[in-house]
Amino acid sequence: MSEVVKTRYSDEELAEFKQIILEKLEKAKADYDLLRATITHTASNDTEDTSPTFKVLEEGAATLSKEESGRLAQRQLKFIQHLEAALVRIENKTYGICRETGKLIPKERLRIVPHATLCIEVKEHDKK
Numbered sequence: 001m002s003e004v005v006k007t008r009y010s011d012e013e014l015a016e017f018k019q020i021i022l023e024k025l026e027k028a029k030a031d032y033d034l035l036r037a038t039i040t041h042t043a044s045n046d047t048e049d050t051s052p053t054f055k056v057l058e059e060g061a062a063t064l065s066k067e068e069s070g071r072l073a074q075r076q077l078k079f080i081q082h083l084e085a086a087l088v089r090i091e092n093k094t095y096g097i098c099r100e101t102g103k104l105i106p107k108e109r110l111r112i113v114p115h116a117t118l119c120i121e122v123k124e125h126d127k128k
Contacts, residue, residue, distance in 0.1 A: 008097060009095065009104065011093075017095060018090050020110075020114050021090070024083055028079050029080060035072050035073040038065075039069045083115050086114055096110055098122060099117045100118055101122060105119045105120075
């Protein structure tokens with residue numbers, strides 16, 4: 001008796017993954033907005049950026065904090081883009097297929113890293 005090899009996830013499975021991605025996307029966008037507010041000071045009503053009594057070290061710390069927030073915001077934006085691309089793959093019914101091997105990426109991996117485009121074997125091989 002031959003075993004049927006699945007070439008794609010069912011519509012029900014894709015709907016489950018879509019829900020996971022939408023939840024992660026909502027949280028990622030909220031985190032991104034928070035980071036942007038930190039950088040632009042839109043969330044504060046104080047005189048932090050107008051006070052003439054800033055000391056040099058405080059300015060340095062504020063600049064470093066802004067730079068770090070900027071890097072985190074860029075990383076978050078990239079994550080959002082990856083999640084949105086995963087939603088497109090769901091609509092195209094190509095979601096969960098390893099772009100190197102063409103095999104299905106295990107559900108367990110997709111639940112943890114829903115924007116994954118490579119199966120674990122390829123990912124580990126790339127690290128070497």
